[in-house]
Amino acid sequence: MRKQIILQAFDMTAAMHNAHGLWKHPESRRHREYKSLDYWMELARLLEKGKFDAVFFADVLGVYDVYGGDEAAALRDGVQVPLNDPAFVIPAMAAVTNHLSFAVTVSTSYEQPFHNARKFSTLDHLTNGRVAWNIVTSYLPNAAQNFGLEKMVKHDERYQIADEFLEVSYKLLEDSWEEDAVIADPNSGVLVDASKVHRIKHKGTYFSVEGPHVSEPSPQRTPVLYQAGTSEKGREFAARHAECVFVGGPTPEKINYYIEDIKARAEAYGRRKDEIKAFTFLQVVVAETEEEAYSKYEDIKKYWSADAAKAQYGGSTGYDLAAYENEEELFTYKHTEQGQSRAAYLTKDAARPFTVKEIHEKFSKPAEMDIFVGSPEQVADQLEDFFVRSGVDGFNLTHYITPKDLQDFVELVVPILQERGLYKKEYKEGTFREKLYNRPYLRSGHPAKQRKRS
Numbered sequence: 461m462r463k464q465i466i467l468q469a470f471d472m473t474a475a476m477h478n479a480h481g482l483w484k485h486p487e488s489r490r491h492r493e494y495k496s497l498d499y500w501m502e503l504a505r506l507l508e509k510g511k512f513d514a515v516f517f518a519d520v521l522g523v524y525d526v527y528g529g530d531e532a533a534a535l536r537d538g539v540q541v542p543l544n545d546p547a548f549v550i551p552a553m554a555a556v557t558n559h560l561s562f563a564v565t566v567s568t569s570y571e572q573p574f575h576n577a578r579k580f581s582t583l584d585h586l587t588n589g590r591v592a593w594n595i596v597t598s599y600l601p602n603a604a605q606n607f608g609l610e611k612m613v614k615h616d617e618r619y620q621i622a623d624e625f626l627e628v629s630y631k632l633l634e635d636s637w638e639e640d641a642v643i644a645d646p647n648s649g650v651l652v653d654a655s656k657v658h659r660i661k662h663k664g665t666y667f668s669v670e671g672p673h674v675s676e677p678s679p680q681r682t683p684v685l686y687q688a689g690t691s692e693k694g695r696e697f698a699a700r701h702a703e704c705v706f707v708g709g710p711t712p713e714k715i716n717y718y719i720e721d722i723k724a725r726a727e728a729y730g731r732r733k734d735e736i737k738a739f740t741f742l743q744v745v746v747a748e749t750e751e752e753a754y755s756k757y758e759d760i761k762k763y764w765s766a767d768a769a770k771a772q773y774g775g776s777t778g779y780d781l782a783a784y785e786n787e788e789e790l791f792t793y794k795h796t797e798q799g800q801s802r803a804a805y806l807t808k809d810a811a812r813p814f815t816v817k818e819i820h821e822k823f824s825k826p827a828e829m830d831i832f833v834g835s836p837e838q839v840a841d842q843l844e845d846f847f848v849r850s851g852v853d854g855f856n857l858t859h860y861i862t863p864k865d866l867q868d869f870v871e872l873v874v875p876i877l878q879e880r881g882l883y884k885k886e887y888k889e890g891t892f893r894e895k896l897y898n899r900p901y902l903r904s905g906h907p908a909k910q911r912k913r914s
């Protein structure tokens with residue numbers, strides 16, 4: 461059988477995500493409806509109709525205020541703000557679906573492991589094992605200010621914190637409660653067997669957590685672990701912990717380089733290459749005919765906001781494009797404490813150096829990365845080619861006009877991928893991890909499984 465594409469909708473419980481300026485499009489519903497449960501339940505039903513594996517919720521904890529030195533541009537076009545907490549829509553989406561899973565971004569820089577473990581245990585119970593955690597260390601300076609810090613913790617130290625965060629999480633989720641701790645035996649009058657519930661007594665550099673965990677073991681115990689961020693430290697972290705990685709890059713070959721690098725590092729930690737699945741962005745503009753698709757694309761361009769795109773870029777990289785005035789100057793990589801893989805993307809990872817003028821031009825239209833425009837067959841061809849060349853296991857599908865673009869993809873592209881044997885016609889049974897890996901829990905070689913209870 462051919463390797464099949466794993467498909468996730470890339471989303472955010474915000475008025476807008478990365479479709480900069482597209483809220484102005486007459487068919488955009490999300491900026492009005494993202495606050496309503498009906499909107500998210502409708503989306504869940506649509507995605508399950510299209511056999512999507514999951515919704516991938518990005519999340520941030522502040523405003524994008526690097527571009528031009530404040531958040532004015534980000535607020536004007538709603539760049540990932542206003543924004544609600546993604547966790548709360550998940551039970552409603554799960555209630556109207558049976559198979560769709562939910563990957564939620566949570567930052568190890570600002571969350572507490574005890575609280576986070578309880579949140580994921582709860583979601584895993586309520587969804588019957590359909591949750592994943594996208595582990596990020598965050599890049600917004602404003603987020604740091606919202607959590608009592610004057611400045612962000614430095615990039616590499618954020619990954620050290622993340623490592624300890626994961627260690628505490630494993631202790632809570634994997635070790636604290638034995639499998640048969642809840643016995644609910646009316647004869648002996650015991651609901652929970654106290655000898656099978658353990659305090660974790662974690663005392664580390666960044667966290668001190670006594671335990672025990674307060675939730676009982678959920679179907680997957682630890683949610684499926686995603687990670688996003690391919691800096692040196694990011695790849696090292698992914699190699700140790702991730703079951704799925706979200707990798708960006710300017711070409712399929714560069715994406716492939718990052719995937720292979722992460723897998724090689726994972727082997728050095730005693731893990732297997734096939735324990736990690738990789739995803740990248742997917743941008744599609746599809747219509748019944750090529751002509752209609754290009755006219756749709758022209759329409760999208762009309763509503764695009766360059767300022768909003770630059771605001772998002774500023775927050776995620778630390779590069780304030782408003783301050784780059786010399787158009788002939790080359791746009792080169794410089795170290796920042798924000799997102800280093802995004803910073804590398806248009807600089808040291810690019811196929812050739814760009815001038816500042818070219819960079820400004822790039823942000824004036826939605827073309828920072830590959831976009832597949834065309835008829836359903838043409839889009840399927842481009843997608844298949846990219847899938848093979850990059851070596852990814854799946855995609856996070858972005859959308860400009862929501863939910864219309866997702867509807868079009870489900871109606872027009874999904875059937876072609878299914879015919880080609882590239883995409884499933886039916887879901888597998890089981891939890892998210894069982895669907896991805898045919899096993900309920902993390903593998904024995906994973907660091908979550910390598911500690912002895914103290």
Ligand SMILES: Cc1cc2nc3c(=O)[nH]c(=O)nc-3n(C[C@H](O)[C@H](O)[C@H](O)COP(=O)(O)O)c2cc1C
Nearest residue numbers: 518519596597598599688689690691694799800801
């Ligand atoms: C594809 C991709 C998606 C990301 N999604 C988010 C996100 O939703 N929220 C967030 O705070 N950070 C996100 N990040 C960035 C992470 O916070 C990351 O831990 C941090 O910026 C460091 O990344 P680096 O390893 O690329 O330097 C993402 C990064 C990448 C590459």
